[in-house]
Amino acid sequence: xxTTVGMVALLCLAFAGSAGAALNVxxxxxxxxxxxxxxxxxxxxxxxxxxxxxxxxxxxxxxxRRLLAVRAVPAGDPAGTVAFTxxxxxxxxTGQAPKLAIILFDExxxxxxxxxxxxxxxxxxxxxxxxxxTRKTAFSQGADELALGDVAFVxxxxxxxxxxxxxxxxxxxxxxxxxFRPTTPFVxxxxxxxxxxxxxxxxxxxxxxxxxxxxxxxxxxxYVFEFPGNRHMYAIPRVELPAGDLEGYTAxxxxxxxxxxxxxxxLLVTLCExxxxxxxxxxxxxxTGGEWKTSTVPLTAFRLGGWTKDDNGQLDLVDVTAVTFGxxxxxxxxxxxxxxxxxxxxxxx
Numbered sequence: 001x002x003t004t005v006g007m008v009a010l011l012c013l014a015f016a017g018s019a020g021a022a023l024n025v026x027x028x029x030x031x032x033x034x035x036x037x038x039x040x041x042x043x044x045x046x047x048x049x050x051x052x053x054x055x056x057x058x059x060x061x062x063x064x065r066r067l068l069a070v071r072a073v074p075a076g077d078p079a080g081t082v083a084f085t086x087x088x089x090x091x092x093x094t095g096q097a098p099k100l101a102i103i104l105f106d107e108x109x110x111x112x113x114x115x116x117x118x119x120x121x122x123x124x125x126x127x128x129x130x131x132x133x134t135r136k137t138a139f140s141q142g143a144d145e146l147a148l149g150d151v152a153f154v155x156x157x158x159x160x161x162x163x164x165x166x167x168x169x170x171x172x173x174x175x176x177x178x179x180f181r182p183t184t185p186f187v188x189x190x191x192x193x194x195x196x197x198x199x200x201x202x203x204x205x206x207x208x209x210x211x212x213x214x215x216x217x218x219x220x221x222x223y224v225f226e227f228p229g230n231r232h233m234y235a236i237p238r239v240e241l242p243a244g245d246l247e248g249y250t251a252x253x254x255x256x257x258x259x260x261x262x263x264x265x266x267l268l269v270t271l272c273e274x275x276x277x278x279x280x281x282x283x284x285x286x287x288t289g290g291e292w293k294t295s296t297v298p299l300t301a302f303r304l305g306g307w308t309k310d311d312n313g314q315l316d317l318v319d320v321t322a323v324t325f326g327x328x329x330x331x332x333x334x335x336x337x338x339x340x341x342x343x344x345x346x347x348x349x
């Protein structure tokens with residue numbers, strides 16, 4: 001294997017080009033790895049000295065999620081890379097399109113995975129999967145964090161949900177440090193209003209729902225609340241982010257309507273990292289006087305909330321797991337009442 005890797009490491013030069021160009025590490029020596037739970041045919045066509053390729057056909061009849069993958073070796077040091085990418089050609093006969101997936105194995109038996117949040121596009125496309133914020137597999141041994149410089153080999157392929165039949169070709173697989181620039185929004189709520197929960201002071205009375213009361217009759221989050229005045233209260237709806245890659249987005253956009261008590265200047269809108277840190281919009285979005293309003297807030301306008309802490313003191317978008325959309329403060333009147341609506345919550349390029 002070392003001889004193979006040494007010979008094909010020269011391919012790195014073809015990808016990388018001149019000094020200062022992007023770091024690209026081809027994945028080579030492709031071999032079938034995982035295909036349990038389905039009928040599968042995995043072919044690694046000869047490509048001469050060109051980039052590696054694999055053709056994977058699958059016929060899966062069961063409902064549970066399954067992985068179809070090949071084993072590959074980095075033809076160079078992957079330290080500094082941020083994503084897996086490959087040219088993809090997908091043809092589906094039945095069922096839902098699969099999602100791109102990767103598992104990275106280090107030299108000590110540690111293994112870390114990432115699954116794409118979106119289905120692969122039919123036909124030819126450039127498929128990409130961020131390897132930032134990977135998660136440890138259930139069978140991993142050793143370190144809790146992935147050190148890319150220690151990666152010995154990877155499994156790359158697709159995960160398939162439900163019954164499906166099709167063929168996917170992945171060619172020129174590589175790890176790269178090229179920054180990703182998304183072209184479409186990352187939808188948190190929209191046609192699907194999201195699965196909201198609420199955290200509130202015990203003295204707050206509140207109800208949360210997703211009725212069809214949006215600007216065009218679409219579903220939205222609606223939170224109706226009441227709490228005692230003259231003391232600090234919090235009433236904070238929260239929605240978890242769907243699975244997906246957050247790399248490259250620069251702003252949070254939302255459409256909202258808010259009627260809030262006198263004495264509270266605006267809403268508490270936060271991005272919540274998996275480590276518990278919360279970054280809030282400053283200045284807070286104001287009430288809207290009964291009208292719907294769409295706001296686009298640059299991520300640079302989010303500040304670490306004084307009630308939380310973060311070891312690195314900066315918003316790491318790839319670690320964001322939820323958004324809150326509520327309020328806190330002290331109502332001027334004896335009883336503070338209000339309603340907050342929110343829809344079309346998105347991260348935008």
